[in-house]
Amino acid sequence: MTPSFVPEKFEHVMGCTSADLLSWLPGALPKAALTVDADHTNCTAILPDGILKIRWSPLPDARIALLTIPRLGVFFEYTGLTDERRHTVQKRFDLGTQRGGG
Template sequence: MAFINGPVPEALDREVAATPAEFERDLRKAWPQGVRSDASLSLELNDGALRLTILLEPLEPRRIGLLTLPRLCARYRFEGGDERARTALLTRLDRAMQRGGG
């Protein structure tokens, strides 16, 4: 996950190295209050008046030599709340979904 610097817009797209199942699993761990999902690769969570919908679109895997990484476009769409609420929610999700690495 990439951390946001500056104001969080109402809509943003991210490229993520994960499968839809991995992304959903990590999101559920990061947001134990509840994540709703459906078969169309749409995930939704609520934080008070703020609702976040994440639409997942699988992309072609990234290949680096013999290494193959899955890729997703994760489209974040916020409704309700203000910029401060969006920043707080996204910061919390980014920290909780951060993977190890070097």
């Protein structure tokens, strides 16, 4: 769930692989021009009213009994967006990268 206040810079852990995240980015940021670096560890999303830079790096897998969940440390940096707009963009990002469930 997206908090009501999204700071300009923050980090959180996502349960996915780099390939998963890359495949979700166009749907998670539909109105952004996306540029991904050659190493596939950074993305710049140019929005009409600002910029979102995303960096990620693999973390050790989470293990629960026989279940293994890949994890990424993901750092978000917003520039030029208002508090309300950051919340709107992050909420869309969170919905676009959410896995199914019930």
